[in-house]
């Protein structure tokens with residue numbers, strides 16, 4: 001975790017948060033890192049500020065067919081794409097991406113052994129997002145707690161389509177896990193693949209009842225550039241979620257939300273509005289590797305953000321938050337914050 005802690009230190013050194021930033025963990029005193037306690041010269045602070053950390057806030061890895069002997073796929077969820085860790089590391093190296101949040105993939109469903117093995121093998125490179133198991137028997141709560149406390153996962157994913165038929169994320173099991181996430185200082189990442197309109201009421205209810213749980217909406221909450229009044233309405237409701245200080249947005253999997261081909265420039269207006277409402281310090285880029293590879297390529301996905309941000313006239317500082325500072329700050333270890 002040395003490198004990640006170093007990244008956190010760089011963030012802490014690199015100046016005050018922008019105006020709209022809400023330092024979520026700031027109520028709690030942080031560990032007095034040696035460097036934070038030291039008096040810092042302006043030159044050192046400038047050097048740290050110049051070091052731009054690139055953190056991909058959303059990607060997946062799964063076992064190669066060879067590794068699947070040790071780490072089997074969930075039955076019926078065999079991958080059709082390569083997504084093993086060595087391939088990811090090669091892509092990150094080519095693209096100049098320093099670190100990443102690995103989101104537990106559906107291919108291994110609730111069996112986290114492969115992702116855990118990758119996290120343990122590359123502790124300075126990756127942090128993990130586990131998948132919440134919303135089974136009716138409530139066993140998912142203990143699994144979640146163990147994944148955080150024993151295996152070091154820093155984020156938990158809520159996939160509403162894994163809830164038992166007819167059940168919502170606001171059921172007893174969902175609320176217990178959401179509340180626990182707040183207690184553990186682990187953000188809840190929510191995937192609204194079938195439309196934010198289906199889930200926004202649940203999200204608002206959870207945020208209202210548990211204001212100390214951080215929420216991250218995956219992939220712009222799957223809001224495409226609005227064409228109809230209905231789409232405009234739901235996008236406005238997404239912007240309005242910024243009223244919850246605990247709410248963050250992933251500007252990720254751009255190929256899933258754009259109506260255009262790479263470099264997805266139709267997203268510039270959305271990005272501009274998201275940043276205006278939330279502040280760049282509540283927005284983070286993610287690739288959705290390996291799905292992004294056949295779409296536009298990994299390196300190209302990262303480069304697209306520069307072009308989109310440029311079209312949206314974002315400041316270099318905003319871009320720096322989106323490309324790494326937001327996520328670095330958010331995913332720092334609860335034990336180190």
Ligand SMILES: [Zn+2]
Nearest residue numbers: 059060103288
């Ligand atoms: Zn994904």
